[in-house]
Structures are given as structure tokens and as C-alpha cells.
Amino acid sequence: MTYFTGNMKKMLMINGSPRSNGSSSEILDIIEDKVSSKGYECERIDLGMLKIMHCKGCRSCKSTGKCVTKDDMTPLYEKVQNADAITISVPVYFAAETGLLKNFIDRLYALMDRNEKGWNVRFGKVKKGVAAINCGAPDGNMIYHGMMNHLVTILRTFGSTDVASGIIPNASPDTIHDSQFTKDLLSGIDFLMSS
Numbered sequence: 001m002t003y004f005t006g007n008m009k010k011m012l013m014i015n016g017s018p019r020s021n022g023s024s025s026e027i028l029d030i031i032e033d034k035v036s037s038k039g040y041e042c043e044r045i046d047l048g049m050l051k052i053m054h055c056k057g058c059r060s061c062k063s064t065g066k067c068v069t070k071d072d073m074t075p076l077y078e079k080v081q082n083a084d085a086i087t088i089s090v091p092v093y094f095a096a097e098t099g100l101l102k103n104f105i106d107r108l109y110a111l112m113d114r115n116e117k118g119w120n121v122r123f124g125k126v127k128k129g130v131a132a133i134n135c136g137a138p139d140g141n142m143i144y145h146g147m148m149n150h151l152v153t154i155l156r157t158f159g160s161t162d163v164a165s166g167i168i169p170n171a172s173p174d175t176i177h178d179s180q181f182t183k184d185l186l187s188g189i190d191f192l193m194s195s
């Protein structure tokens with residue numbers, strides 16, 4: 001795990017796989033190389049190394065602004081609020097994101113306030129988002145568009161006005177560097193970072 005230190009722009013990188021050395025992690029390495037060259041400092045969160053409970057749906061956070069559950073999610077709220085950009089890298093599990101990632105996302109409900117104008121999202125400065133999905137199916141780039149749209153919607157809810165996304169099918173840590181789908185995602189990130 002790396003940590004934010006300096007005054008550079010910050011990208012929070014979420015590994016939604018339980019495997020910290022799998023394809024999702026490799027993709028984050030590749031993205032980190034790319035965005036570091038664009039002046040971003042990256043911090044990696046391996047959700048598989050943490051114990052994050054599901055959201056209880058108690059809505060206490062709507063009056064206190066804080067989640068009642070104290071666990072490994074607690075320090076992550078500040079990290080999300082301090083980030084300029086968020087990357088989510090996640091494998092497909094039964095045509096959806098992993099439960100690990102879903103728990104993390106649901107717990108971010110504590111940073112959302114309802115007011116007379118709608119939702120006020122306390123995600124600080126997040127302006128750019130990346131959704132990188134990988135899966136075993138060779139045709140996954142064609143069949144998991146619904147999941148990609150869902151993650152893009154979540155990143156927009158978190159405040160990202162600009163989002164790059166991609167699905168890398170037939171993924172394995174050994175081949176992911178050379179996949180045309182990885183290269184296409186990197187081109188999208190290039191464009192995202194230059195806007």
C-alpha cells in the first residue's frame with residue numbers, strides 16, 4: 001500500500017479484487033505508471049486486505065454525517081475526500097462487481113446528504129474517475145456493458161465530471177499488459193488526464 005504525501009494531485013486507486021496480485025492489481029500498476037507521468041500521486045487501497053462491513057441501512061449518517069460502524073472503512077472516508085481522482089479496478093463476479101467493492105461503495109453513503117435541492121455529496125475534490133473492469137469471459141467486453149455503465153454512474157455520483165472506462169476480457173496478470181483492451185483504456189485515461 002502507498003500513501004499520499006506531497007502537494008501533487010491525488011488519485012485514489014481501489015483494488016476491488018480479493019487478490020492483491022491478480023489482474024485488477026496489474027491494471028492498477030499500469031494505470032499508476034500512466035497517471036504518475038501526468039503529475040498524479042497515487043495511493044492504493046487493496047479492499048481484500050481490509051475488513052469492511054456492509055452498510056446496515058440504519059441512516060444514522062443522515063443526521064450525524066458519520067457511519068456508526070467503526071472498522072477498516074473508517075480511515076478511508078478522509079482519503080476519498082482528499083482525492084482529486086478515483087480509479088476503481090475490479091473483476092467481474094457473476095456479472096457484477098465483487099461484494100468487497102459493493103460494501104465499500106455502499107458505506108460511502110455516509111458522505112451523501114439529502115437537502116431541499118437533492119443530494120449534496122461530500123466527496124471533496126473528486127473530478128476524474130476511471131472504471132477498469134476485467135473478467136474471464138473472452139467476450140466480456142461485449143456482455144458486461146451494464147456493469148460498466150453502473151460503475152460509471154457511481155463515479156459520477158461521487159463527483160467525477162470526466163470518466164474513462166473499459167472492460168478487459170480474457171484477463172490474466174501475464175497477458176493484461178499486451179491486451180488491446182488495456183491499451184484502449186489507457187488511451188481513454190490519456191484523454192481524461194489532458195482535459
Ligand SMILES: Cc1cc2nc3c(=O)[nH]c(=O)nc-3n(C[C@H](O)[C@H](O)[C@H](O)COP(=O)(O)O)c2cc1C
Nearest residue numbers: 017019022023024091092093094095135136137171
Ligand atoms: C466468484 C467468481 C465469479 C466470477 N464470475 C465471472 C463472471 O460472471 N464472468 C466472467 O467473465 N468472469 C468471472 N470470473 C472470473 C474473474 O472475473 C477473472 O478471473 C478476473 O480476471 C479475476 O481478477 P483478479 O485476478 O483481479 O481477481 C469470476 C471469478 C470468481 C472467483
